[in-house]
Amino acid sequence: EPEVTQTPSHQVTQMGQEVILRCVPISNHLYFYWYRQILGQKVEFLVSFYNNEISEKSEIFDDQFSVERPDGSNFTLKIRSTKLEDSAMYFCASRGAGTNSNQPQHFGDGTRLSIL
Amino acid sequence: AQSVTQPDIHITVSEGASLELRCNYSYGATPYLFWYVQSPGQGLQLLLKYFSGDTLVQGIKGFEAEFKRSQSSFNLRKPSVHWSDAAEYFCAVGAQDKLTFGGGTRVLVKP
Numbered sequence: 001e002p003e004v005t006q007t008p009s010h011q012v013t014q015m016g017q018e019v020i021l022r023c024v025p026i027s028n029h030l031y032f033y034w035y036r037q038i039l040g041q042k043v044e045f046l047v048s049f050y051n052n053e054i055s056e057k058s059e060i061f062d063d064q065f066s067v068e069r070p071d072g073s074n075f076t077l078k079i080r081s082t083k084l085e086d087s088a089m090y091f092c093a094s095r096g097a098g099t100n101s102n103q104p105q106h107f108g109d110g111t112r113l114s115i116l
Numbered sequence: 117a118q119s120v121t122q123p124d125i126h127i128t129v130s131e132g133a134s135l136e137l138r139c140n141y142s143y144g145a146t147p148y149l150f151w152y153v154q155s156p157g158q159g160l161q162l163l164l165k166y167f168s169g170d171t172l173v174q175g176i177k178g179f180e181a182e183f184k185r186s187q188s189s190f191n192l193r194k195p196s197v198h199w200s201d202a203a204e205y206f207c208a209v210g211a212q213d214k215l216t217f218g219g220g221t222r223v224l225v226k227p
Contacts, residue, residue, distance in 0.1 A: 043217040109159035
């Protein structure tokens with residue numbers, strides 16, 4: 001069964017540095033997402049992306065964050081000038097075509113980001 | 117604003133016993149509802165989904181869930197749990213392409 005792939009599985013970065021989290025969505029999917037889960041807290045929506053632009057973002061997703069689909073297969077989340085509170089598990093998800101949410105989102109295994 | 121509540125943080129169940137995980141949601145229209153499972157060190161795997169139609173939905177691994185509009189609930193059930201069902205379970209509501217998750221319920225299975 002096709003799956004969403006995320007790399008790396010664990011990223012350790014010094015505070016203030018930039019980090020790029022990478023995702024390869026399922027190949028025929030058109031909608032892409034990032035979520036995060038701070039340890040002990042809920043999974044939170046960050047951003048959705050469709051047709052090469054952001055379709056919705058949460059208040060968490062400020063100017064520190066950006067997303068990009070640099071080619072036909074990758075979907076990246078960049079965090080500039082990382083802070084301690086950015087430490088979390090970051091999940092990428094994708095879904096196929098369909099109105100609103102009537103196609104389920106499929107999630108990757110996540111990247112655990114640790115900011116030191 | 118949409119929200120999801122999973123009242124039980126932990127549930128311990130004996131292997132072979134039945135399991136029910138509670139989920140209550142708040143949403144202004146007909147919700148799209150999901151249950152995901154997360155095993156240790158792994159991502160979120162979709163168990164089942166409700167979009168419309170039959171309010172009792174069947175999922176993978178022998179799970180089912182029932183949508184009750186009058187109670188704003190979407191509880192997950194399994195008649196007989198296996199040791200491999202030990203994991204964390206998340207209920208989610210989706211709208212406008214954004215999923216809102218509950219806090220999760222961690223299920224422990226006793227031999």
